[in-house]
Amino acid sequence: MHDVAPATAGETARWCADADSLGIPVSLLVIPGPWRGQALAEHPDYAEVLRARAAQGDELVLHGWCHQAGPEGRALRRAVGRAVARGAAEFAALDERQAADRLGSARSVLDRLGLRTTGFTPPGWLASPAAERALAGAGFRYTTDHFGVKNLHATGSTRARRGFALSHRPGGTGERLGAAVVRAGAAWAARRRGLVRVALHPDDLHRPGLRDDTLRAIEGALKAGARATTYGAVVDAAAAS
Numbered sequence: 294m295h296d297v298a299p300a301t302a303g304e305t306a307r308w309c310a311d312a313d314s315l316g317i318p319v320s321l322l323v324i325p326g327p328w329r330g331q332a333l334a335e336h337p338d339y340a341e342v343l344r345a346r347a348a349q350g351d352e353l354v355l356h357g358w359c360h361q362a363g364p365e366g367r368a369l370r371r372a373v374g375r376a377v378a379r380g381a382a383e384f385a386a387l388d389e390r391q392a393a394d395r396l397g398s399a400r401s402v403l404d405r406l407g408l409r410t411t412g413f414t415p416p417g418w419l420a421s422p423a424a425e426r427a428l429a430g431a432g433f434r435y436t437t438d439h440f441g442v443k444n445l446h447a448t449g450s451t452r453a454r455r456g457f458a459l460s461h462r463p464g465g466t467g468e469r470l471g472a473a474v475v476r477a478g479a480a481w482a483a484r485r486r487g488l489v490r491v492a493l494h495p496d497d498l499h500r501p502g503l504r505d506d507t508l509r510a511i512e513g514a515l516k517a518g519a520r521a522t523t524y525g526a527v528v529d530a531a532a533a534s
């Protein structure tokens with residue numbers, strides 16, 4: 294569940310209710326810094342909501358600091374981030390120090406609010422190699438990209454678990470095509486006993502039909518034999534194999 298923050302509390306609650314009705318846990322991708330006019334530090338009551346979700350089996354995952362790409366890095370990498378992530382690729386072009394600074398700011402907010410995580414999903418699923426080094430140095434256990442989940446401290450076959458992230462493109466020209474890919478991709482991966490990743494975004498709920506498409510995709514994957522889990526549990530299973 295992406296973009297979890299005070300500014301999207303209502304949409305997150307809606308998706309959480311859907312997940313609860315299906316009996317599945319979710320990985321909650323939390324933005325702690327200033328985003329859409331609000332910041333988590335200004336809303337300690339919302340931290341109570343997140344702690345409650347974690348207590349019932351959901352997982353908290355850091356999702357950048359402010360979810361907004363800046364002027365850092367080389368022009369080509371910035372351009373790729375704008376094209377792929379619509380300007381949200383905050384960690385795509387950072388050097389190690391810049392990434393460490395943002396991770397430190399994020400961790401500081403989470404620590405003050407009693408929120409714990411060792412997982413990281415970069416906004417737009419894009420992080421520079423230097424940012425990944427900063428993540429490992431800061432003690433994060435895993436990160437994700439569009440193609441899978443990566444254990445930052447493992448080597449060989451246990452380092453990564455492949456699984457493409459299925460996500461809508463609300464409001465774009467490819468919205469309906471994206472919805473079809475979400476449904477078909479979830480069913481295909483489940484039949485192959487692969488990792489099924491369905492990304493839930495708050496803005497999906499503002500487009501007619503996308504919520505229903507997503508729920509049908511999840512239900513289809515479960516009927517095909519998929520077992521609901523979190524990113525952290527995926528990393529645990531890979532490490533134990």
